[in-house]
Amino acid sequence: MCGIFCSLHVGYCGDTDDIRYRGGPNNTIFHELSERLKVANAARGPDAQGTHHARVQGTCFSEAQVPSPSETCGLALDLEFYASELRLRGDTPIVQPHQQDGDVFCWNGEVFEGLNVNAYENDGAKLFQSMHSLPAMDDLPFLLGRIEGPYAFVYYHAESRKLYFARDPLGRRSLLIHKPSMLNPYFLLASVSVGDNQGYVMEELSTDGIFCLDVGQLCESKEITQHFDSSLTRIPRDIDRQILPFAKLSRVNTTLPPDAPPLVPSLDCAMLPRDLAIAVDRLIDHLENSVMLRVQNIPRRTLSEKGRAQVAVLFSGGIDSTMLAFLAHRHVPLDEPIDLLNVAFQNPRKIQVQTDGNIGAIPKREKKRQLKAAEINRTVKESASYMVPDRVTGLQEVEEFRRICPGRTWNFVEVDVPYEESQATRAAVEAIMFPGRTVMDLSLAMALYFASKGVGRVRISAAPDDYQPYTSTARVLLNGLGSDELLGGYGRHRIAYATRGWQGVIDELQLELDRLPTRNLGRDDRVISSHGKETRHPFLSLTVVSFLAGLPVHLKLDPRLELGLGDKTLLRLAARKVGLLEASVRKKKAMQFGSHSARMEAGEAEKRGDLMIRTVSEP
Structure with missing residues (x-):
């Protein structure tokens, strides 16, 4: 980097x-x-x-x-x-x-x-x-x-x-x-x-x-x-992929599935269709090789770093980050810890709702008017809970790791961000993420900024509140970005199927691939790298992208099935096969909502993610 x-x-x-x-x-x-x-x-x-x-x-x-x-x-x-x-x-x-x-x-x-x-x-x-x-x-x-x-x-x-x-x-x-x-x-x-x-x-x-x-x-x-x-x-980049395999992005396979492809009744299905079983094995192989290339041979700066983490995972406990952490475990020396960076924000709006509820089913606009600044500040001081959705799933998943990965030290780093700190840092984050300037840019950038900084605490025993401060030494951070775009993990893939069938899903997957270069990656690189760290995306290896783009659509997802099974079905089956039973069934939670970095104030509850934030131009 x-x-x-x-x-x-x-x-x-x-x-x-x-x-x-x-x-x-x-x-x-x-x-x-x-x-x-x-x-x-x-x-x-x-x-x-x-x-x-x-x-x-x-x-x-x-x-x-x-x-x-x-x-x-x-x-x-x-x-x-x-x-x-x-x-x-x-x-x-x-x-x-x-x-x-x-x-x-x-x-x-x-x-x-x-x-x-x-x-x-x-x-x-x-x-x-x-x-x-x-x-x-x-x-x-x-x-x-x-x-x-x-x-x-x-x-x-x-x-x-x-x-x-x-x-x-x-x-x-x-x-x-x-x-x-x-x-x-x-x-x-x-x-x-x-x-x-x-x-x-x-x-x-x-x-x-x-x-x-x-x-x-x-x-x-x-x-x-x-x-x-x-x-x-x-x-122009050459388009002959036989000669230049990494010159351009692959195109999504446009083959429509059979009229009624067989349903996978559960992730525990003993007899998968042959082509699906082969695809599961190939995904594990491709993804493991991608992770291996990204975690091996990282040089140490000093001898004092021996025994300290070289690799960290931006970790929510969801299936994407869990799969990457597990595969990293296979290739990082066993005497070296792996840091799991889990961020949680003190969000006044969320705390207010949890504290007061929505008594009398007051309309959102009326409730927004009633939530005054003094009340918000009072609530923040009295209720500084960081048990956000990603913290809950992260804690659950690290326990699964400790059961199935004996001998590995997992540093579950709880990065807690007080409201005052997030607001004091906002201007710096806006400058780093520029020219990204939307509400969603800011929500995601804030979560990535504090998570990648890696300053938090780790639990040292099972006793309540038995923590010690911890700052991650890892300078390589694994990121699960790309899984949803390549494997159909968004709600819009279900909507596409409901309105236009399998052809709609294929078109949506191609659109996801086409806009990957312009949506998140440059912004995320600027934010994470501001701490002198590097993010690596195993799902976005062009080898993995080519493999997944080339698979028939019905081997990657099945919108006919319920959430937690039909979305990213191929990855869920792969996680099940390597032993990640709990992670394989978790439903998606967007990072900004799982960490509570989005919509901090009462007046932001209805803001669209594509709205531009207000910034003051520098001279």
Whole structure:
């Protein structure tokens, strides 16, 4: 995991000591913004930080010509590359940006398949050598299409004077882009921003190609804002999956099931249909391999970390996080604990309802009017309960782990978030998740922010209130995101079946896959990485995605069956087969509702998740 920052700004060719910028904000504004962006991106990589500068000059006059002091001789473009490093691969410390023969590479990612990286090697350094050795930059899509893992990168090819940048096809790593404008005439790329700011218009970089900025052409144009778009091209990813298995996302299998596919009467069914039984075994194999690749060979920073957790799971006790934790148990050394991070929020609105109920069936709007701030504050102080739904299921599941995984230490980390703390942190979380700005963005980001921070308490005996403070040392966090989208875990999949049959479910699953790159992943990466930690998504390995997308729809879910059986049926059967009896029947609870991070105030009860939050722009 790393933080990437790259900027391109304008001076004059003959001005090598003091760059003067054309139009827009003055030098001070640009430099202050750049420094703040570097600080924000340094938090993602606390182990090392580095900076490299390069200048690209236009050819505006011949060697025989000497411009007068007042003569403008064309553009010079200054490139700054900054990267911070969270070392999770290899035996030796790495300082970015990587450099050789004028080429510069900033890498924020992990290569899990497709490139032979030994345990003692750093994947970023090895990938840079592969890029630097390419016969031609036209071969870059073929190199990237053969590797699997989350990534975002910036690569400057000195010979061609071109800047390449991209995210992986799923967008599992954040990369934000600001294009030059008349007001802000500079180019920015960054893993994370500083929030809403007048110095840029930041947006998520699209995942539908590899982008190439012709810096040489741009500096000959003499006007960066007018000619930027013509200097930026998108290189499509190759679609031949036989040659490039990781170039693009797979398509959902469109085969309709038989008129009446057999029903699975229960998860304990002794005789599953043959194709379903095979699919269960293959899912376990694919998912276990994905987890193994993501938990093995994590380097320790110091000898003092021996015996402390290297891997944690964002843990609700639901089937997704439970399955990942169990499979991690198979591949993490037994003498090493696994941290289960379970977050709970003190939510005044929920506490008020639990305390007072809805006496007399008062309409919601009338009750909202009656819940005044003084009453809420009184209730919060008197009833600081953290037994939210995810805490209840988490506690239940850790007991199942202790029964079926003897010898493993499970640190069930109770991360309790008082109301005052969540409100005091809100502005910082809004800045980190930007350009995400909806009510749902905030609810999810708050839960992820505190859970990934890993500061809480663990129980040390069965006695009531026998806890000790605990801060997780794990810097690799497993996340169950992707299971619902790939296996049909949302209520909308049932609605699709009710209205359009199996074809509706297929269409909905394809829509889920299509919008995965744009919905959660960049935001989640920015939030979790702000603590110098890395989230890894075993369900979103492109190998797992390809397997699940290729399965016929009726092997993944069955909307004809009740909740807890018909949703994500394939995963439930897999969990049952490995012994996770209690987890296999749990019903889905969205993270923001399971942790009570959503709708903190009485007036927020009816707010839609897609509404924009109100923020104050920074100067």
